[in-house]
Structures are given as structure tokens and as C-alpha cells.
Amino acid sequence: MKKLLKGNEAIAEAAIRGGCRFFAGYPITPQNEIPEYLSWRLREVGGEFVQAESEVAAINMVYGAGGAGARAMTSSSSPGISLKQEGISYIACAEIPCVIVNMVRSGPGLGGIQPAQGDYFQATKGGGHGDYHLLVYGPATVQECVDILYNAFDVSEKYRTPVMILGDGMLGQIMEAVELPEMKDLTKLPAKPWATDGTGVGEKRRIINSLYIEPDDMEVVIKRLYARYDEIKRNECKAETYKTEDAEIILTAYGTVGRIAKSAVNILRSKGIKAGLLRPITLYPFPDYEYAKLADKAEVKEFVDIELCMGQMIEDVKLALNGKKPVRFFGRLGGNVMSAEDIVDFVLGEVK
Amino acid sequence: MAKVTINNERCKGCGLCVSACMKGVLELSTEETNKSGYFPVYQARPDACIGCAACAVMCPDCVIEVER
Amino acid sequence: MAKIFTKTKMLTDNVLHYCPGCTHGIAHRLVAEVLEEIGAEGNCIGVAPVGCAVFAYNYFNCDIQEAAHGRAPAVATGIKRVHPDKIVFAYQGDGDLASIGMAETVHAAARGEKFTTIFINNSIYGMTGGQMAPTTLVGQKATTCVYGRDPKFNGNPIRVSEMLATLDGPSYIARVALYDVKHVTEAKKAIRKAFQHQIEGKGFSMVEILSSCPTNWGLSPLAALDWVKNESTKTFPLGVFKEI
Secondary structure (H helix, E strand, O other), X not given: OEEEEEHHHHHHHHHHHOOOOEEEEOOOOOOOXXXXXXXXXXXXXXXXXXXXXXXXXXXXXXXXXXXXXXXXEEEEOHHHHHHHHHHHHHHHHHOOOOEEEEEEEOOOOOOOOOEOOOOHHHHHOOOOOOOOOOEEEOOOOHHHHHHHHHHHHHHHHHHOOOEEEEEEHHHHHOEEEEEOOOOOOHHHOOOOOOOOOOOOXXXXXXXXXXXXXXXXXXXXXXXXXXXXXXXXXXXXXOEEEEOOOOXXXXXXXXXXXXXXXXXXXXXXXXXXXXXXXXXXXXEEOOOHHHHHHHHOOOOOOEEEEEEOOOOOHHHHHHHHHXXXXXXXXXXXOOOOOOOHHHHHHHHOOOOO | OXXXXXXXXXXXXXXXXXXXXXXXXXXXXXXXXXXXXXXXXXXXXXXXXXOOOHHHHHOOOOOEEEEO | OOEEEXXXXXXXXXOOOOOXXXXXXHHHHHHHHHHHHOOOOOOEEEEEOOOHHHHHHHOEOOEEEEOOOOOHHHHHHHHHHHOOOOEEEEEEEHHHHHHHOHHHHHHHHHHOOOOXXXXXXXXXXXXXXXXXXXXXXXXXXXXXXXXXXXXXXXXXXXXXXXXXXXXOOEEEEEEEEOOOHHHHHHHHHHHHHHHHHHHOOOOEEEEEEEOOOHHHHOOOHHHHHHHHHHHHHHHOOOEEEEEO
């Protein structure tokens, strides 16, 4: 049976059903429904909720809880995610699985609270200091949020890599009917021999650490992380293609902009223009092979990259296309969101 | 009857044990260093030891074992 | 003859990296001895700081997480909430706890998180080479206050134990020192009491340990102990500031 849920609440419930048993967070708009929901819901399932004194503290509580073996999560929005970057870098290096939700708002600075996509670079290129990446998803619908969150801990634990969900205020506030999956049986999850559960003594003690004073040791760790990213790329990359079979113009956008672009494809089609959509679902690793495939098709004339920022994903798009096809850019800024008609006008060259 | 065993290689020659000893049992060596280059503590007057373990209590490096 | 003093099994055999005469080593040993005595072997998780004790994970014979600078109380909060039945402790210096991590310290204490904090106060940043700490005494020289700490330019030292004792969350707060056998023995009793509070689930517990830094104070190990006795304790009086 489907249930009508707000995006933020659906994310919280899906995380619980996916096994989340620890959450630490700090209030910031537009993601507050996530900690609010989890503050009572975690208690129902025997988990722990901490309203932390800061985003910095919250991410480090996740470091502790995740390192101790719990399925731990935090959520925030852009300025708060900036504050968490130190901790995220440590978590990535210490190979602690966890889930981080960023309901992006506009920036830089305190910015605004309306939807934006200006955190793409931060999310996909590492974000904090040092050589690392996160596994980053950009869901477009509330159901997709549920599906991704439900499996996020499994994926994060499989690769011992933190997972980030990049949403925005629109996705967090929108209400949609969703199918909620069954509660995962936590007793059937793979063991975590690396987790500091307190039983370690002597040779068997576990050390969760990101300090490697010897250059050779640090090099080994970084290479291990990147080998894992390659594996993630092979196994976990996801993208949606829509009406691309005969398309001559490929719109490309992620998250909520992806769904707006889908409407634009239909309007363009009704005007006799063969448009299609390529919507990356994993933003890191980037599904560049999907772009390469379309770029090799003779009938594809151009790509139009659409974002709620000055153009960040477009750099990955251009790398993926490798100069084979031209790319135009259309963006709105500061919390403004384009309509499907705006996209159509841009594609048709009617933007004043 | 008391006996102090000193783990020479762990000793950093800080001398906290020397001053903690009421009986003047311990002194820092002045001629031979250990592998780390420190002048380690040694028992100058072992017969005077009463096994109070004050030296071990003040040692920051777990160098000293005491039997009585 | 019976062994009356031997290295506790809650310390590994690794040689401590601390400078000669640094009382970090004594503090490590006391904590480890208490852990052994309360039966924490195989039942305990530590949190190491950033600072001189950054390698604490090499020495304590238990599961350990190395925290970012100042974040040990947040990390310990996460661990203890996940494993409420395990002994959890954070080992932090004064820069870590009282400067960059003051917010985490105050809030973990205010929430009454049931872990134990060992707070090494040596009034200086040791690992980075002797800069002024939040606990540097008025008049004390450091590499970032070369004429001695002047409250007009450098502000004043912070008395963490007294401050935390005003909160409702902590159940045991004490300040001890390691400058002679008697005080080392008393320090161990305080550490034991702090862990006892944790075991009984009474609240946040912390022992502030006045420690020496011969290297960065520019004193011999013995003179440094005298300095703790005669100078540090004037600004940081010893005692129990909270016990419920």
C-alpha cells in the first residue's frame, strides 16, 4: 500500500527501515523534518538520536557511532555540510560507513533556503581536505529517495565508503505517494570485524584511525580508497535515460531539475523536436559511459546541461563527452527554479 | 628483601625515579647509553632497596618492576 | 618474592613516544591500571585526541578510535550511545579539550554523557612546539607569547573543572596532579572514582590532571614537577569540584 509522505519524512523512514539506528544532527532549514522525525522514530526501534551542539559535533558523533558498528546517519543543508567536511574527510579515510544527507540550499555564504545545486563540486570532488570521494546520489522523486536510502547503508558498508544523498528543499518538502519497503532484519547483516565494539584486546584490538605518519602507509591507504571507487563505478553507477533512442537533443540534469527536464522533453516532443533526457542518479561515480554512448550516435546533435547553479556538473558532462558533441548550459541561481517551459524556451533559443 | 628490575631499553633517563627513592638506591648512568641514546637509570645501592615501589610509581615509561 | 609492581596488561609493550620526564606516561599508566582493576579488559573503547597523546591508540590495550582535534567528546558520545554497556573513555590534552573542543566538552558534560574524560592540563601546546594554550598561566612564556602571557593581550587561562562543575550533567569532576608519589596515588584514586561513576551510570565524569611538559617549559623533568607543584596549582587548585 502506498503512503503519502513528505520527502524529508520519507528519507527518515526509509533510513530506519534500511537499518539506521543512530542519528546526530543540528537544526538547519530545509532539512529539519529529518531530525524531527528521527527524534521519536529512532526511539521506537531502539536506536539513538542526539541533537548535537553543532554540525561539527554531529558528524563526529557519526564517526564514533559508525566506527563502533552502528548504522549511523546525519543530515544537514549546505552551510551545515560545509561544517561537517572535516569530519567527512576523517570518516572517508578511516573507512567508516555512514550516510550523510544534504538538502541543498543556495549559496555561497548563508545564501538562501530555496532549492539549489551549488554543492555539486563539494559533494562529488571530495569536499574536505585530502584525496577521497563519497558515493553520491542525486534522487529526483520521493520514491527514489526511499529506494536509495533503504539500501544506502548496505552499499556504504560493502565498500566502507560514506554515502551522500544530494537533495534540495523542493525534494524535501514535496509530498508524494511512496511504497515503503519492509524493515531490514539487522541480525542478518554481515559482521563488522573492524568495528570498535569494545571486545578487542592485544593483537585483536581494533583501531579506527586516519593518521598515517609514514608516507608509504598513507599512499597505500589512498590507493586502496581509489581502487574501491573504481569498484563502485563498475557496480553501482546509475542513470535514467528517457526517450533518448531517437533523440537529437539530449537534455541532462540531476535531482529535481531532472524531473523538470523530463517534462520539457515531452513539451519539446509535442512541438516535433526529438528531445531526450539523460539523468545521472549517481553523481559520483559519474555515469560517463551513458554520455559516451549517446555522444557516439550520429543523430545526436547537442547536449543541454541544466542546473540550479553556474554550471558544476557540466564539467563532468564535458569530460564524458570528450569534445564529441557541443554542450549548452542553462541555469537558474539563488534559489530560483526554472519551469519546464523555461527549458523549452532555452532549447529553442527563445530566452531573452 | 626487595628487588628492582630495570628495563634498560625503555628508560629515557628522566631521573624522576631517582628523586622519588628515599633510600638513594638509584642513579643515572653517566658513561653508557642505551640504544636510544639515553643514560638509563641503574641501581647504585641495590641492598638499600626496601621495595616501596615509589620509583615505579613515578616512572612515566613503565621501566621498573618491583618484587618484595 | 612477589611482584608488587609490574606493567599493567592494559598497556601494550610499545615504548611511549613522549619526551623524557613527561607525565603523560604516568597518566597513561594510571588509566590503564584502573581499567585493569575494574575489569575493563575486552570491555572497553578509548578515544584518542590530537596533540601529544595522538598515538594513545598505540598504548592502551583496547579498541580505540582516533578523533579529529577537539572532537573526542563527540566521538565518545557516539560510541557510548551505541555501546552503553561498555567502558568508554576520552583522553585529551588542554588544547584539544579546552580550546578547539570546548564546545564538544561542555555539551557532552551538560548532556551527562556517561563516559569518562581524562584531561591532561600541562598549560602548553606540546606536539606543535610550545604555543600558548587556553590553560597557559599568566606570566608563563610560550612561543606565541614570548614575553609571558599577558591578560591584556592574550586573555586569561580557563579553569575547566570549575566551569564544568556548574553544570547538572557531570557527576564527578576532580583536579589532581602528578608531581610526587602521594599525588600520583591520589590521582589514581580519582581516576578510579570517575570510572566508577561511569559504571554506575551517574553521569559525565572527568579527571583533570596537572601534568608537566619539561621540553616546552624549558625545564628539567624534576624542575618541571616543582613547577607544577608551586605554580600550576596556584591557578588550578587541586580538589573535587563535583561529586554526586
